[in-house]
Amino acid sequence: MEIRVNPTRMELNLLKKRLKMAERGHKLLKDKRDELIRQFLILVRKNKELREHVEKELSAAFARFLLARAVMSAENLEEALMYPTKKLSLEINKQNIMSVYAPKFSWVEEESGRGENSSIYPYGFVDTSAELDISIETLSGILPRLMELAEVEKAVQLLAEEIEKTRRRVNALEYILIPKLGDTIKYITMKLDENERGALTRLMKIKDIVRAKM
């Protein structure tokens, strides 16, 4: 399984250097992997909590919305929601988690109305149902959480990818490159030793012959 090399002292030195480097890289990557997994677990827990919360609220809001939909005609409902009072502008920045660049959202709510009483409800009260108020309110309240969830979920995805990559690298170093280098080094050492022994025996043999002739 060794790497094909010339069994020379020069190569041996080179390989020893590579082995050292590989071992150092292996240790570093292992540390990185462990830290990534730690971060990952924190985020995953946060993600789970957020998701459960958001899903609960969302399903409540949708249930309300359904009721509003059931008592209002499609045209009325859509007219009511046609022109939203608030506009959201989203800005995406990067945040660095263990050199994984996860998105960081920041957003500004812009009021489209300049009236002092402009509310989150863009419709009148005559043809609309109170169920609509409640679902709009829930949805509007849930928005920050929803953004946070998106952020965390993306970070979790990116981290998982990075962990996978790092794990591959660690394994490649641990099970392939390092044993291979070790084997090759052993091979070269043995070859060199053998050569040395051969040279020694030859010398002794020659010495014997020379002595016999004298």
Add this chain to the structure above:
Amino acid sequence: MPVNDTIYAYAVGRIRALETRLLDRSRFERMIDSSSAEDALKVLAETDYSGAVSELSDFHNFESVLTAELKNSFDTLIRICPRPELIKILILRYDVHNLKVLFKAKYLGIKSDLFIPIGSLDLEKLAYSAAEDDYRDLPVKLRRAAEKISEDFLMNRDPQAIDLILDRVLYEQLIAVARENGSAFLEGMFIRQIDLTNLRSLIRIKRMGLDREFIKKVLLPQGTLPIDRLTANLDEPLESLVSSLMMSDYADLIEEGVREWLEKGTASRLEKLSDDYITAYLKQGKWMPFGFEPLVGYLWAKEIEIKNIRLVLVGKINRLPAEAIRERIRDVYI
């Protein structure tokens, strides 16, 4: 102006015949108890809606059936009513809806297809006036409202104001036209609708935590419940609203509606009771041999019937429990 009620003899005769074809309670019960939306539609297909239902390729598009049926009813009534201008009063609500859509579409810079094809105003003409900011062809009150909206929106850009201004002017116009035509019955209906809308708005605004300034813009002034008295309840607990209305016609309705609102946080009961209240009022006209009243009653009954069908179908499509649908079903007229 006193009008001889016998001119309605033919129209009332037609209405009596049409009334028998309205969906009754047991039909709705069958729809509620059916296992799926398709089955509910099958029940519907046994009624007057059969033609439209059989043409429906996907039951999610049931709204088109309902709109078509409503338009059909209005068209029939305009045809048979000796004074079609009275029916046109009831159509005004849809004109106002179309105006709302028009204004919102205009300010958003989009084209919209949310118009209800029942309005008496020509949509193309409306679109033209909105584009040109020229509302000469609208009825006086609507024209003023339209001008007010154009002005207000430039200043505040608040889409809610569009709805608020138009809703207000709608009821002003309704009351005015009802009076003009000497129909105390219609006026009574609008006033009751105003009162009930005001009560609902009050409760909703209270929940939203908005202030008195705002509620003044929302409450409609022509009701029998004085606005001052209603506004005064904004800072009080809802129970005091109930007790202050103890002596009014709305005592039972508001008590039950508010109880449900406080206990379950849902206004469904109040909204249902409000509709039932109007139905009960209109039922007076049911036994009149001649007169305009049965016609109004029939149109209202049709609107409620369509509301109920929508409720059942939306509920069935989304697998709402039968109980949740049943408690929201409005009383039927017949």
